Structures are given as C-alpha cells and as structure tokens.
Amino acid sequence: MNLSRRHFLVLMPAAAIAWKAVLAGTPEQAENYKLSEHWWGMLIDVPKCIGCGNCVRACAAENDVPEGYFRTWVERYHVSDENMTNPEVISPDGGKEGFPVVKEDEKKYFFVPKMCNHCADSPCTQVCPVGATFVAPDGVVLIDQTYCLGCAYCVQACPYGCRYIHPEKKVADKCTLCYHRITKGLTTACCESCPTGARQLVDLKNPKDPIHEFLKTHSVQVLKPQMATGAKAFYYELDGSVR
Amino acid sequence: MCDLAMFLGEQVKIMNGVEGFMYPNEIGLQWSVLIVLYPFITGLVAGAFILASLERVFHVEAVKPTYRLALLTALSFLIVAPLPLQLHLGHPERSPEMYFTPHSTSAMAMFGYVYLWYLMAVLVFEIWLDYRRDIVLLSRSSRGFLRVIYKVMTLGSDNISPRSLHIDEKVGWIVTLIGIPSAFLLHGYVGFIFGSIKANPWWSSPLMPVVFIFSAMVSGIAGVMLIYMAVTKLRKQAIDVHCVDSIAMYLFYIFIIDFSLEMLDLIHRIYEAGESFRSLNFMVHTKLYFSHIVVQIILGTVTPLALLFITQVVKLSEKVRKRIYVASACLALMGIFAMRWNVVIGGQLFSKSFLGYTTYKMALVTREGSLVAVGLSILPLFILWALIKLLPPWSTEHHPQQAATGD
Amino acid sequence: MSVLKDARHLFRFAGLFVLAFITFLAIRHYVVPPSFGQYGHYRGNAISDIAARPIKFAGHQACETCHTDVLDAKSKGKHAHVNCEACHGPLARHAEDPASVTPVKPDTAVLCARCHTATAAKPKGFPQVDPADHSNGVACETCHQPHSPAISGSNAPSAGGAK
Numbered sequence: 111m112n113l114s115r116r117h118f119l120v121l122m123p124a125a126a127i128a129w130k131a132v133l134a135g136t137p138e139q140a141e142n143y144k145l146s147e148h149w150w151g152m153l154i155d156v157p158k159c160i161g162c163g164n165c166v167r168a169c170a171a172e173n174d175v176p177e178g179y180f181r182t183w184v185e186r187y188h189v190s191d192e193n194m195t196n197p198e199v200i201s202p203d204g205g206k207e208g209f210p211v212v213k214e215d216e217k218k219y220f221f222v223p224k225m226c227n228h229c230a231d232s233p234c235t236q237v238c239p240v241g242a243t244f245v246a247p248d249g250v251v252l253i254d255q256t257y258c259l260g261c262a263y264c265v266q267a268c269p270y271g272c273r274y275i276h277p278e279k280k281v282a283d284k285c286t287l288c289y290h291r292i293t294k295g296l297t298t299a300c301c302e303s304c305p306t307g308a309r310q311l312v313d314l315k316n317p318k319d320p321i322h323e324f325l326k327t328h329s330v331q332v333l334k335p336q337m338a339t340g341a342k343a344f345y346y347e348l349d350g351s352v353r
Numbered sequence: 354m355c356d357l358a359m360f361l362g363e364q365v366k367i368m369n370g371v372e373g374f375m376y377p378n379e380i381g382l383q384w385s386v387l388i389v390l391y392p393f394i395t396g397l398v399a400g401a402f403i404l405a406s407l408e409r410v411f412h413v414e415a416v417k418p419t420y421r422l423a424l425l426t427a428l429s430f431l432i433v434a435p436l437p438l439q440l441h442l443g444h445p446e447r448s449p450e451m452y453f454t455p456h457s458t459s460a461m462a463m464f465g466y467v468y469l470w471y472l473m474a475v476l477v478f479e480i481w482l483d484y485r486r487d488i489v490l491l492s493r494s495s496r497g498f499l500r501v502i503y504k505v506m507t508l509g510s511d512n513i514s515p516r517s518l519h520i521d522e523k524v525g526w527i528v529t530l531i532g533i534p535s536a537f538l539l540h541g542y543v544g545f546i547f548g549s550i551k552a553n554p555w556w557s558s559p560l561m562p563v564v565f566i567f568s569a570m571v572s573g574i575a576g577v578m579l580i581y582m583a584v585t586k587l588r589k590q591a592i593d594v595h596c597v598d599s600i601a602m603y604l605f606y607i608f609i610i611d612f613s614l615e616m617l618d619l620i621h622r623i624y625e626a627g628e629s630f631r632s633l634n635f636m637v638h639t640k641l642y643f644s645h646i647v648v649q650i651i652l653g654t655v656t657p658l659a660l661l662f663i664t665q666v667v668k669l670s671e672k673v674r675k676r677i678y679v680a681s682a683c684l685a686l687m688g689i690f691a692m693r694w695n696v697v698i699g700g701q702l703f704s705k706s707f708l709g710y711t712t713y714k715m716a717l718v719t720r721e722g723s724l725v726a727v728g729l730s731i732l733p734l735f736i737l738w739a740l741i742k743l744l745p746p747w748s749t750e751h752h753p754q755q756a757a758t759g760d
Numbered sequence: 761m762s763v764l765k766d767a768r769h770l771f772r773f774a775g776l777f778v779l780a781f782i783t784f785l786a787i788r789h790y791v792v793p794p795s796f797g798q799y800g801h802y803r804g805n806a807i808s809d810i811a812a813r814p815i816k817f818a819g820h821q822a823c824e825t826c827h828t829d830v831l832d833a834k835s836k837g838k839h840a841h842v843n844c845e846a847c848h849g850p851l852a853r854h855a856e857d858p859a860s861v862t863p864v865k866p867d868t869a870v871l872c873a874r875c876h877t878a879t880a881a882k883p884k885g886f887p888q889v890d891p892a893d894h895s896n897g898v899a900c901e902t903c904h905q906p907h908s909p910a911i912s913g914s915n916a917p918s919a920g921g922a923k
Contacts, residue, residue: 254806260443271376280443353706510769
C-alpha cells in the first residue's frame with residue numbers, strides 16, 4: 111500500500127469512526143432513513159452478465175446462506191431460434207462457481223441472474239397464515255423469522271422459486287434486498303460484487319437515482335408478467351424464452 | 354476438461370433425482386406425505402358427517418344404524434387431523450399465532466377457527482346432544498374414574514325429562530343443518546388452499562375445492578360403510594343389508610359426480626393446452642403414471658364405479674352385494690388417497706419453469722416419513738375404539754341374533 | 761320458565777364457550793407482540809430487527825477512503841467499475857479495524873479465470889481468453905496489473921477472443 115504516512119494518520123481515525131457508526135447500525139444515513147421515502151427495486155442488465163457467479167458467492171457470504179439453498183442464482187440459457195419455447199437451462203450449484211465452458215454453436219447463449227422480485231402485489235405475503243412475511247412500506251418483501259411457523263405455504267406460492275425453508279432455522283428465508291445494507295446507504299452485496307454492472311439497485315422514489323432514468327428510457331420486462339405480481343426486478347433485454 | 358465438467362454436472366443432476374432444469378430452491382419437496390394425509394383425514398371427517406346428516410336432516414331412515422357410528426368416526430379422525438400439520442411445521446410451538454394473528458388473506462389462516470368451530474360447535478355439540486340421555490344414565494350407573502368422566506360430560510345437569518330431550522332433538526337438528534356447510538368449509542378450504550395458488554398450474558383451478566369436497570364425501574361414506582360392516586361383524590351382529598344398500602347407492606351417485614368433475618378438469622386442461630400443459634402431461638405419463646392413471650383412475654375410480662353400477666342394475670344376492678360393497682369401498686378409499694397424493698406430491702414434482710422434474714424421496718423413520726404417516730392413519734381407529742367403549746352407538750339391550758347366513 | 765329449566769344444560773354448554781372466548785382474549789392480549797399491526801399485518805419491529813443485521817462487505821466507498829492510490833490507478837483502466845470486494849471478498853471487518861484483519865491477496869489463477877475464461881456463453885464483446893493458450897501457465901499478474909489490467913507498449917498481446 112502506498113499511502114503516505116500523513117495520509118494514513120489523518121484518514122485512519124476518520125474512516126474508523128465512520129465505519130464504526132455503519133457497523134453499529136446508526137450511521138448518518140440510517141438516522142435519516144424514512145420508510146415512506148423509498149420504493150426499492152433492482153435492474154438486471156442481461157447482456158452484461160458474464161456468469162461469473164460473484165453475486166451468488168457474495169450473497170452467500172453476506173447473508174450466511176446455507177449450502178444448497180439460494181437467495182440469488184444465475185441460470186444459463188441455450189436457445190435455438192427454431193424452438194424458443196424449449197430452451198436448455200442449467201444452473202450448476204446456482205452458478206456459484208461459474209459455468210462450464212462451451213463451444214460456439216448455431217444456438218444462442220446468455221445468462222440470467224434470478225432473485226426475489228420483491229413483488230408489490232406479492233403472492234407470498236398474501237398466503238402467509240400469520241403475517242410473518244410482508245411487504246415493508248419501502249417495497250422490500252421481508253420475513254420476520256421470529257414469527258414464521260415454517261409451514262412453507264409462501265414457498266409454494268412464489269411463482270419464481272426464490273424462497274426456501276432454512277434447514278437449520280426451520281423458517282422461510284429469501285433475498286432481503288440486503289435490507290440491512292440499503293437502509294444504511296450501501297448497495298446490495300450482489301450489486302457491490304458484480305464486476306460488469308449487470309445488477310443495479312434502484313430506488314424508484316428517488317428521482318435522482320440514475321437507474322430510475324435508465325428505466326424511463328429503455329425497454330424492460332419482468333419475469334412471468336402474466337402472474338400480475340407487481341414484480342420489481344426489471345430485466346433489460348430479457349429474451350422471450352426465459353422462464 | 355470442459356466435457357468432464359459437463360459429465361460430472363449431469364451425474365450430479367441424476368444423483369439428486371432431477372431431470373431437466375429446476376429452479377435451485379425447488380429441488381427438495383416442501384410438503385410431504387403428511388400434507389397428503391391431512392386432506393385425506395379431514396375428507397373422511399366431512400364425508401362421515403354428510404352421511405350422518407343424511408339421516409338427521411334428510412330423513413333417510415335406511416342409514417340410521419350408522420348415524421352414531423358416523424359421528425364418532427368423524428370425531429376420531431378430527432382429533433387426529435391437526436397432528437400431521439403440527440409434525441410438518443418448522444415451529445409447531447408457534448402455531449397458536451394462527452389464532453392470535455390470523456392473516457385474513459390466507460386460506461390457511463382460517464384453519465384454526467374452522468377446525469375449532471367444527472370440533473366444538475358442530476361435532477362435539479351434536480354428539481353431546483344425541484348422547485346426553487345415555488351419558489346421564491351412564492353417570493348414574495358407572496363407578497370409579499369412569500363415573501367422574503361421565504359426570505363431567507353431563508356438565509352437572511341431570512335433566513333427561515322428555516321435554517329436555519325434545520329440546521335437544523330440535524337444537525341437534527339445527528346443529529346438523531349448520532354442520533353441513535361447516536363440513537364443506539372444513540374440507541373445502543383445503544381445496545382452496547391449493548386451488549388459489551396461481552404459481553402452480555397443477556393446483557390452480559376453481560374446481561379444486563369442489564373436487565375435494567366430493568372426493569371427501571366418497572371417502573367418508575366408503576369409510577363409514579366399511580367401519581360399520583367391520584364393527585357389526587366384530588360384535589357378531591347381523592349387518593343391516595337395507596342400510597348398506599342405501600349407503601352404497603349414495604356412494605355410487607356421489608362418486609359419479611366426483612369422477613365427472615375430475616374428468617372435466619382433465620379434458621379442459623388437455624383442450625386448452627396452456628403454457629404448462631406439455632410439462633404436466635409429460636409428468637402424468639411418466640412420474641405420476643402409476644399413482645394417477647393406474648391407482649387413482651383405473652383401480653380407484655373406474656373399477657369401484659363399475660362394481661357399484663353392477664349392484665345397482667343387476668339383482669344379486671346379499672352375500673355377493675356385501676362383498677362387492679367391501680371391495681368397492683376399499684378401492685374407493687385407496688383411490689381418494691391417491692388423488693390427494695397426486696395433487697400434493699404431483700404439484701411439487703415439476704418445475705415452475707416447466708423445464709424439469711424432481712423426485713420425492715419419502716424417508717421411513719423421520720418426522721415426516723412413511724412410518725409416521727402409517728401411524729397417523731391407524732391412530733383414529735384406536736381413538737374410535739375408545740369412543741365406542743365410552744359412548745356405545747348401540748343401546749345396551751340385547752339384540753336377538755339372526756342366523757347370519759353367508760355373512 | 762320450564763323451558764329454561766329444561767334447557768339449562770344448553771346454557772351451560774354455551775357458558776363454556778363464553779369462558780373459553782374470554783380466556784382466549786386475555787391470552788391474546790399478552791402474547792401478541794406490541795408492535796404487531798404498526799405498518800400492516802406483521803410485527804412492526806421486524807423491520808428494524810432485519811435492518812440491524814451485521815455487514816460483511818464494506819462497500820467500495822469505505823475502501824476508497826484509505827486506498828486512494830488504488831482508486832487512482834483503477835479509475836484509469838478497464839476495471840474502473842469493478843468494486844474492490846468483487847475480487848478481494850468481504851472486508852467490512854478490515855474497514856472497521858484495518859490492523860485486526862489483513863486481507864489475503866487473491867490467487868489470480870483462480871480469480872481472473874472466473875471472469876475471463878473464454879466460452880461461447882459469454883457476451884461477444886467481453887474480453888475473454890483460453891487460459892492455457894493465452895499465457896502457457898504463466899500467472900496473470902506477470903503481465904497484467906489487476907487494478908489497471910491493460911498492458912501498455914508494443915508487446916501488448918492480441919486479445920484472445922472467445923473460441
């Protein structure tokens with residue numbers, strides 16, 4: 111490291127104080143965090159995804175996701191233009207260690223990261239018998255794991271397969287949009303570790319959010335629009351063959 | 354190098370029972386055989402109650418010998434009904450939350466209240482009203498701990514005057530009347546739990562609650578008929594043939610309605626051939642072939658229907674008729690269980706991407722394994738035995754034994 | 761009045777229900793969490809509980825506070841928008857107390873290959889090579905500085921594209 115000694119002595123304490131505040135959960139930004147001022151979503155830029163699996167690993171590290179279960183995963187599609195309704199799809203260990211190398215052929219390949227879509231009209235919260243999962247006022251679908259019975263009705267009701275029952279805690283679990291990070295002004299672990307910018311957090315209530323601008327000027331789709339879930343994970347250049 | 358990786362990937366896929374592609378979190382099934390058992394049990398409860406109501410509300414005198422037995426059967430199964438659910442929950446100790454904060458948009462949330470209503474305000478109330486005279490008499494005649502039990506059951510009232518019994522009769526009639534839609538609600542909501550899930554095309558259907566209710570009636574009526582015949586034989590009494598003839602007739606007609614509804618669902622699916630059809634069709638022809646085509650449809654529906662049809666149109670001897678009734682009832686119960694299996698397990702065998710399938714690995718001795726399922730299926734019969742001892746469905750007067758020819 | 765006398769047992773049965781209901785209400789009052797219903801049909805405090813979970817990735821702004829030289833080098837090259845922890849892993853504990861955790865330098869043989877191994881599945885414009893062909897087993901950082909990977913000068917190799 112080539113920091114000059116003077117730089118070091120000045121920056122270190124300042125950084126340490128700032129960081130302590132972040133870790134303690136009471137940073138400058140969190141104190142000003144008002145639920146009603148945010149409406150969170152995610153943009154997934156499909157052509158930018160290279161299937162490196164950084165996001166899957168980062169999410170697992172940030173959120174202690176158990177082995178064999180996935181809060182986010184990446185799928186690789188292999189689609190023939192003659193048979194778009196029957197793509198070949200793989201997701202080896204959720205894409206955690208990337209994908210096997212393939213040779214060029216006449217079909218097309220692309221990667222599709224998947225995650226909880228944080229649906230505005232979420233079918234999973236509709237079916238929860240006790241109110242353990244809910245859409246928070248800022249648009250993130252969360253699970254109160256001290257209240258969940260582990261009945262798995264929400265897992266059945268999710269059209270996207272993003273929920274699972276935690277093998278040790280025996281309650282429902284899923285992507286929380288790194289709620290503990292975004293409420294402190296940080297971005298999600300998956301967005302932070304994506305090397306190509308294929309995943310970007312978006313605050314739909316923030317007019318200055320650059321992704322908000324992107325959404326206004328580009329064609330985006332959601333997964334399974336016929337389910338009318340109000341999904342807020344927006345996909346740019348999503349192929350019609352994607353399930 | 355890449356070929357080896359692909360090959361190993363394929364092996365892993367076959368190893369964990371997945372064919373094609375499934376979303377990673379979908380590979381293990383969430384709802385096990387216990388969740389198959391639960392609707393089967395509540396179906397028996399609802400069906401047994403409907404049979405009892407045939408006599409009480411619709412005055413079908415022929416089935417009167419099974420009235421009390423049907424109620425006790427319903428109660429035995431209802432007591433066991435919450436057990437598979439509790440064993441399935443990740444946190445059964447939190448299940449009272451369904452009473453304290455039920456979520457009004459969730460069909461499952463109404464379970465607690467519907468169950469409690471049906472148990473206390475319908476079944477226990479009706480049994481109490483019908484048996485009250487016997488309970489008071491038994492509280493006078495028995496000794497020891499049993500006497501205490503009967504005394505508690507009388508709620509301290511010794512009144513069995515004709516007038517009070519008349520009031521009991523009238524109130525009991527109202528309870529049974531209310532009990533019919535309550536029974537439909539107790540089992541119909543389970544159908545709605547599945548039928549309202551738009552994410553799962555195998556389940557999502559407005560017909561689901563109706564199919565569940567009619568198949569429940571089939572299973573309940575068949576179950577009570579079998580129990581009546583078995584218990585009567587064990588008591589070395591003569592089976593009331595007019596009674597079982599009547600029950601078999603109702604079984605036959607309700608079975609036809611049930612079969613028609615299921616065929617309607619099937620034909621509608623095949624005709625519309627929606628997005629999920631190809632995947633579901635493949636599943637029925639491969640993974641579900643044995644349980645759906647062979648067990649549920651051929652052995653469990655068409656065969657008993659054909660057998661019952663024969664008894665309705667051809668004049669057969671009592672002995673033959675009774676044998677056919679027993680065979681049909683057994684096949685029907687097996688078929689209805691298979692139907693629950695095909696709905697619950699079948700609905701989880703295919704991927705919501707419609708690109709793959711997984712396998713249900715039913716363990717033997719785990720909390721949700723097959724041993725537990727078998728145990729929970731037999732438990733109601735033990736409870737029924739205890740209830741029959743406590744509240745005998747028959748009067749204690751000696752029945753003249755008829756020479757049972759070829760019983 | 762004789763009606764009531766003959767129906768007294770029914771009133772007792774009803775009385776049981778009323779008693780049970782009152783007991784239920786009492787228990788409910790004590791058991792349901794106080795913040796339940798604050799924002800909707802859920803425990804309101806769950807939101808702050810979830811927000812208070814510990815952080816593992818510091819976020820690139822935390823890194824850039826101290827490592828300004830790396831930031832300068834990175835901003836000029838192709839890895840400008842690759843965040844620090846995308847390669848270096850979660851380092852919130854290092855950001856909190858740099859002395860307590862010394863980050864381990866990633867192994868470029870594994871790390872670089874993850875993104876840059878050529879395969880037909882990756883987007884065509886993305887820089888990708890066959891690691892065996894490209895460098896004959898030589899470690900990536902021999903020629904490429906990870907923070908600014910472009911090789912300047914006449915010996916810049918041709919970009920090994922996807923096979």
